[in-house]
Every structure is written in structure tokens, then in C-alpha cells.
Amino acid sequence: MNKHMLFILKTTLLFSPVIISTSVIAEDVLLDRQAPIPAAEKSSDSEYLVPRDLSLIPDTPFGEKVKLGYSLFVNSQTMRGQYVGNEQTCSNCHMQGGARANAAPLWGAFMSYPAYRSKNDKVNTYAERIQGCFTYSMNGLPPEQDSPEMVALTAYSYWLAMGGLLDKHGMQSTEIPEISDAAIQLGGKADSFEMPDALAKKLPVDKRNALAGRGFPKIAEPELPASRERGEIVYKEICASCHGANGEGIKANGVQSFPPLWGAEAFNWGAGMMRVNTAAYFIYENMPLGKSVQLTNQQAWDVAIFMNTHERPQDPRFTGSIEETRSIYHDTPVSYYGIVVDGVLLGENSYPSQAVDEKGE
Amino acid sequence: MIFDQFRRYCIAASCLLLITSPTFASTSPTIQTCTSCHGADGLGVANFTPALAGLSEAYLTSQIELYMTGRRVNSMMTPMSSLLKDPKLQKQTLAYFAALPAAEITELEKPGEHAIILDPARRLIYQGDWSRDIPACSTCHGPSGQGVAAFPRLANQHSEYIEGQLLMWQSGMRRGDHNNVMGNIASKLTKTEISQLAQYFATVK
Numbered sequence: 001m002n003k004h005m006l007f008i009l010k011t012t013l014l015f016s017p018v019i020i021s022t023s024v025i026a027e028d029v030l031l032d033r034q035a036p037i038p039a040a041e042k043s044s045d046s047e048y049l050v051p052r053d054l055s056l057i058p059d060t061p062f063g064e065k066v067k068l069g070y071s072l073f074v075n076s077q078t079m080r081g082q083y084v085g086n087e088q089t090c091s092n093c094h095m096q097g098g099a100r101a102n103a104a105p106l107w108g109a110f111m112s113y114p115a116y117r118s119k120n121d122k123v124n125t126y127a128e129r130i131q132g133c134f135t136y137s138m139n140g141l142p143p144e145q146d147s148p149e150m151v152a153l154t155a156y157s158y159w160l161a162m163g164g165l166l167d168k169h170g171m172q173s174t175e176i177p178e179i180s181d182a183a184i185q186l187g188g189k190a191d192s193f194e195m196p197d198a199l200a201k202k203l204p205v206d207k208r209n210a211l212a213g214r215g216f217p218k219i220a221e222p223e224l225p226a227s228r229e230r231g232e233i234v235y236k237e238i239c240a241s242c243h244g245a246n247g248e249g250i251k252a253n254g255v256q257s258f259p260p261l262w263g264a265e266a267f268n269w270g271a272g273m274m275r276v277n278t279a280a281y282f283i284y285e286n287m288p289l290g291k292s293v294q295l296t297n298q299q300a301w302d303v304a305i306f307m308n309t310h311e312r313p314q315d316p317r318f319t320g321s322i323e324e325t326r327s328i329y330h331d332t333p334v335s336y337y338g339i340v341v342d343g344v345l346l347g348e349n350s351y352p353s354q355a356v357d358e359k360g361e
Numbered sequence: 362m363i364f365d366q367f368r369r370y371c372i373a374a375s376c377l378l379l380i381t382s383p384t385f386a387s388t389s390p391t392i393q394t395c396t397s398c399h400g401a402d403g404l405g406v407a408n409f410t411p412a413l414a415g416l417s418e419a420y421l422t423s424q425i426e427l428y429m430t431g432r433r434v435n436s437m438m439t440p441m442s443s444l445l446k447d448p449k450l451q452k453q454t455l456a457y458f459a460a461l462p463a464a465e466i467t468e469l470e471k472p473g474e475h476a477i478i479l480d481p482a483r484r485l486i487y488q489g490d491w492s493r494d495i496p497a498c499s500t501c502h503g504p505s506g507q508g509v510a511a512f513p514r515l516a517n518q519h520s521e522y523i524e525g526q527l528l529m530w531q532s533g534m535r536r537g538d539h540n541n542v543m544g545n546i547a548s549k550l551t552k553t554e555i556s557q558l559a560q561y562f563a564t565v566k
Contacts, residue, residue, distance in 0.1 A: 057476055074472055238540060252503060289542070
């Protein structure tokens, strides 16, 4: 216990916030496409979309894209070295192959794009949002729009969303329309997005990005300020059996089974999960796997800050200066990038970002 | 009484093996006591003992510790585990069994390889059933149930052993897993599913 008490968090805000308007960011700066995962109040179970059973994926060219999307999503390590630069798989965070409410489901995200982002003064398509996942969460390089991988991942998302919507609105016998790759990559919130008339009437454009169960459900602020030392205790007791004593995850017989949470093989400093609040919401709702244990609100915040005060791959938007990178992209109390924790400046000893050519299979 | 009878049986059996086994010179008496029930090849005996070959040292160690501390109880293994009190002997013995070869899995299946899975057991293994908060078995037990670190191999394990253990997890007779993960999942499985899963894992190729 004393050992833990001595493990004092020395957090110092080194840099005062610097307000930089978007116009200052050069054109060639990597666009911030990793919008914060939405956090909404939790809804009742009956409101969530339930995608159709995977066995109903049609035996058509479109169905083949959907199936490939599922496979890439559930075993993303098949893209290691090309698009994926770490030991992460999409479904590590998007549980149940991206179908599960309150685990940032693909159907919720699909229906929220295209979306205007003030940060880069640009409308981002759904495909661009997924490219953000590859750049940050997967610490890789994103597949191009219209690439087989992007077509597949977006087709799978669309199939989940449309099946769930049709069923929710009593249209179980309606087949999921097979629309073009281009329309799907744009996203379900486009004015031009084709939906059966009955559905379009029930779901006008402005309501599509607010489906119950999208993102991770928000939890209350912690009763006590989140504590790294309490978080370490939670981590050792509950999380380490799967994620390793040092956050390294478990890889057995060459197969990634449990994802690393920090270090070279984890999501990088630009990923949504590096935000302490996003991590706390995710952990509270979805961890440990199978929910045999429910963490308290306090435990979720404590272990989230513990996880997110470790080094990980550098933010791909790194400008060459940690101070500047923090002021542009991390000017928020939920990011510990550029903060001194336990005497070490986070971001200073980061691992390589976009590590796709080093360990390709 | 049952313990004593079993102990006598095992000692007798191990004596027999001592005489007949061509490998006895290279293995300790303790290992021979274990092999008298689990087989010289560590593959176990149907309706009697589980296969140990293919199980990781981490898993075997955790289970012996559970038996020794009384958190896992079995009329045979609770007394037998006391033979492994000495840490050095325990490590040597468990490393021996962990190193024994299990059947090779020639068609290793990883999660995500197939979107459409109709076999109910295989579906639970690779996709789980999230409407009941059941994650895919393969998440922890690995592709084709080949085991992951301290999560035991299930592939080619005797079906009646897997079935019996899942029923014991369900009833609370078997305990000692971290975070109650397995007890929690088993409690949601139906008897039919348990039987199907046991059959599937036992016959993994």
C-alpha cells in the first residue's frame, strides 16, 4: 500500500493554452479526422438498433464486400504492415464486430457521416472517418477511398445500419438495398443517401446522427479526482490478466488475442481512446470482456487515467514540438500528451507513428 | 475415505508403470504418479482424466495452486496436488506436462475468418452471443481453442471433461477464475450449448 502511496502523480501543466485558428494550420498538415467519439446519455435497450444476423448477408458481389468488411474488422491483423501498424483489431473496442450498442457501433457512426468538422473546416465522409481510425487507433496508413478494404469496411457498416433500421421500423421483409460503393463511402447522413421511402420519412437527415446507443455512454464525473495510483491498483486486480502487467496485451502463437493498451503496439497519441473521458466511458460500459465484473464509476476513471498516462506511439500530427502539438491538438484536460507525469514528459519518449513498414507480415 | 482409496489406486498404478514404462528412468516418481492417471503421453483417459498435453505451464500452475489452496476442489486432485508442494518439483512436473505434444491442429480457424457460421457451437466459439453478453470463446481460448497463455487449450480435450467442467462452472462447483469470467459465461449457456461446445472442441482438427 505504501508503495502505491509513494507513487505520486506529479502532473504539471507545462504549457498555457494557445489558441490557434484553423487558418494557421498549413494545408499539408494531417487533417484531424479523429473526431471525439460521441458520448451520449444511455438509452434503454429497446431503443437500440439490432443489425440483422450475419447469416443473412446475401450471396452476391455486394454481400462478398460485406463479408470481407466483417473479416477485416474482426481480424484487422490481416492488414498488418500495409494499413495497420500495431497490435490492434477494430473489434477490440467496437465490440461484437461493431454491431453492439454503446460500444461505438459502426451503424451509429455510418449514419452520422458525412459531417462538418469545424476543426479542419471540411465536410468529412464516412470513409474519411474510417481513414482516421487507421491513422490513429491503428497507428497505420489508411487505405485509399475505393480500395477493396475501404469499400468492404464501409459496405459492412452500411449493411449493419440499414438492416437494423429496416427491422426497427417494421420492415423485416425488405431486403437491404445494394447501393453504389461511392454512396456508401459518403455515409448515411448525406442528403443523397438512398433509403426506402417509408424509412426516409421516419429518419430525416438531421436525426440520423443521434441513434440511441451510438458512441459510448457518458458516465458521471468521478466523485474524487481521477487517480493514477488508485488506477494502477484497479489495473493490476482486474485488467492485467488479459492486458498484461505492462499493458502489452497477449499475443500467443503469433496471434494477437488481447490488445496492448500502451507502448509501441498500442493506439497512438492521436486516437480517441487516449482521451481519459472516452476511455472511462468505454471501460465502464464494456470492460472486462463479458461484464462479469462491473467497475464503479470511480474505478473506471482511475484506471482510464492510469492507462492514458503511459507512452504510446507519437501523434502523427506531431509538428516537431511537443508544446506546439499539445497546444494545437491536445489543448484539453482529458489529454495527457505533453504533460509531465511522474517526472516524465509524455510525448517525449513516444514510439514511431504510422509503423507500417517495420513489421509487415 | 475416497481420497485414500484413490491414492492407493494411483500408487499401485504408478508402481505398475514404473515397471512397464520404458521412460521411467528419465521421469521423476511424481511425474509417474501423474501419468498413472493422465497417461504417459499426457492425453488423459476418456471419462476419467483430462488431457494435460497442450495445456500451458501457466494454466497448469494456476490450477495446482487452486487445488492446493482449496479454491478448486476435486476428490482426486485435491489430495494429489499436495504432492507438488515443493516449488521446484512442481515446476519440473508441470513443465514436463506442458511440453508434451498435443495433436496438431491442421485447420486453425481465427476469429473473423468467416462471417456466416451456421453451426451453433462454432458460432459461439467465433462470434459469441452478445445478446447474452457472451463473448466469442476464441477471444480468450485462441484460434480453434488452441489456448492463450493462462487460458487453457480446449482443442482435442475430452468432450465429457469439457462438458463436466462447464456444468461445474455453471453450478459454482468450479471456481477460481479471474474476475469470474468463466463462471459468468458458463452461467448463461444452455445445457445443449454446453454439450455442443464440448463436442466441437473435442473434435477440432
